[in-house]
Amino acid sequence: MIPFSPPYIDKDILSEVADTLKSGWITTGTKVKTLETEIASLCGIDNALCLNSATSGLMLSLKWFGVGRGDEVIVPSYTYCSTALAVYHLGATPVMVDVLDDLSIDPEKMRKAITSATKAVIPVDIAGWPAHYDEINAIVKEKDIRGLFTPLTNEQKTLGRILVLSDAAHSIGAKYKGRPTGSLTDLTVLSFHAVKNITTAEGGAICINLPGQFASGDVYSIMRLMCLNGQTKDAFTKNELGGWRYDIVLPGFKMNMPDICAALGLAQLRKYKTKIYPRRKSIAERYYKLLSKYEWAQLPDLKHDKTESSYHIFALRINGINESQRDKIINEITAQKVAVNVHFIPLPLLTVFKKMGYSILDHPVAYSNYSREITLPIYPQLTNKQVDYIVKTVELAYKTVMKK
Numbered sequence: 137m138i139p140f141s142p143p144y145i146d147k148d149i150l151s152e153v154a155d156t157l158k159s160g161w162i163t164t165g166t167k168v169k170t171l172e173t174e175i176a177s178l179c180g181i182d183n184a185l186c187l188n189s190a191t192s193g194l195m196l197s198l199k200w201f202g203v204g205r206g207d208e209v210i211v212p213s214y215t216y217c218s219t220a221l222a223v224y225h226l227g228a229t230p231v232m233v234d235v236l237d238d239l240s241i242d243p244e245k246m247r248k249a250i251t252s253a254t255k256a257v258i259p260v261d262i263a264g265w266p267a268h269y270d271e272i273n274a275i276v277k278e279k280d281i282r283g284l285f286t287p288l289t290n291e292q293k294t295l296g297r298i299l300v301l302s303d304a305a306h307s308i309g310a311k312y313k314g315r316p317t318g319s320l321t322d323l324t325v326l327s328f329h330a331v332k333n334i335t336t337a338e339g340g341a342i343c344i345n346l347p348g349q350f351a352s353g354d355v356y357s358i359m360r361l362m363c364l365n366g367q368t369k370d371a372f373t374k375n376e377l378g379g380w381r382y383d384i385v386l387p388g389f390k391m392n393m394p395d396i397c398a399a400l401g402l403a404q405l406r407k408y409k410t411k412i413y414p415r416r417k418s419i420a421e422r423y424y425k426l427l428s429k430y431e432w433a434q435l436p437d438l439k440h441d442k443t444e445s446s447y448h449i450f451a452l453r454i455n456g457i458n459e460s461q462r463d464k465i466i467n468e469i470t471a472q473k474v475a476v477n478v479h480f481i482p483l484p485l486l487t488v489f490k491k492m493g494y495s496i497l498d499h500p501v502a503y504s505n506y507s508r509e510i511t512l513p514i515y516p517q518l519t520n521k522q523v524d525y526i527v528k529t530v531e532l533a534y535k536t537v538m539k540k
């Protein structure tokens with residue numbers, strides 16, 4: 137059996153986690169702080185805030201910006217549910233927009249979806265390939281679009297335009313026109329869920345890259361307060377001798393990351409650039425080379441000029457098939473003991489969003505890509521031999537189902 141995405145755990149990771157367990161401090165403390173510093177450095181920004189998930193990061197970012205009832209937030213229809221549910225949980229309306237063939241939000245359709253109620257847009261870097269940030273960042277700054285913006289909170293007044301919040305759950309380490317994920321939009325949310333390029337078992341981070349009218353350190357401090365119930369002292373500070381008194385100054389969430397999780401992430405991050413990322417890249421390149429000889433294979437974007445994927449997953453699409461044939465091909469692949477996946481079922485096909493009135497008919501590009509998509513695994517432990525076997529298996533499955 138070739139699994140889809142086992143976590144990468146080596147002796148350095150075990151030892152960093154054991155060190156935390158032995159230290160007597162397992163919840164938010166010094167390891168989280170160190171992880172935040174390392175993430176900020178990787179992303180080329182001053183401040184990153186670690187949390188218990190990317191979903192929390194999206195919710196906290198929107199909450200910080202004052203998004204709530206009556207507001208609209210634009211999201212792509214081709215993403216994981218969290219992107220839209222984060223909006224929904226704040227009482228705002230997710231406005232779904234179709235994607236381009238590279239699976240990222242269509243900037244022109246995004247522009248058309250903007251109204252005077254739009255407070256934020258959430259582009260998503262599917263499979264680790266950055267969305268079209270130059271176009272997106274330019275649209276929110278256009279005179280007419282700024283003119284539509286109706287600020288209600290201090291943060292909204294200070295920004296003076298729609299917030300660009302990147303859902304970079306897949307794309308830590310990616311580059312867009314030479315600049316790293318985390319430094320491309322006002323706020324960027326990373327995920328450290330178990331299957332991600334860097335994992336803390338569950339976890340996420342907000343990268344703060346707001347324009348000059350905001351002090352990044354101050355935004356970090358307020359978000360930190362908001363992720364800890366609005367409490368003026370974290371458990372670590374309260375634990376210090378005589379440090380018992382605290383106040384709750386705002387109605388915050390409970391979304392902080394514990395040190396035990398940060399330890400896992402820290403040990404992984406230390407070998408991301410030198411080991412984990414290069415191995416992911418070489419696996420993706422091997423898939424690309426092996427699959428490029430088949431006219432039925434539509435290959436994902438990996439690297440053009442100075443834009444490069446994080447090589448999170450290999451989103452293969454098969455030309456000339458329908459959804460039912462795709463499902464049959466997956467069954468054939470699974471029968472050969474290879475675990476593959478589909479990223480993603482477009483949101484309007486999911487019950488919860490159907491019930492809210494979203495229709496897949498409004499998202500033809502998302503549907504066409506979903507119906508032909510098969511995600512091949514990428515992770516450092518995968519050997520070249522296994523990659524070759526996976527490609528052979530896909531070829532055989534295609535031929536069996538399509539009778540070629």
Ligand SMILES: Cc1ncc(COP(=O)(O)O)c(C=O)c1O
Nearest residue numbers: 189190191216218305327329340
């Ligand atoms: C595109 C996307 N956004 C958000 C999330 C949510 O991440 P988390 O599980 O860390 O909340 C995921 C998780 O798979 C994702 O794929």
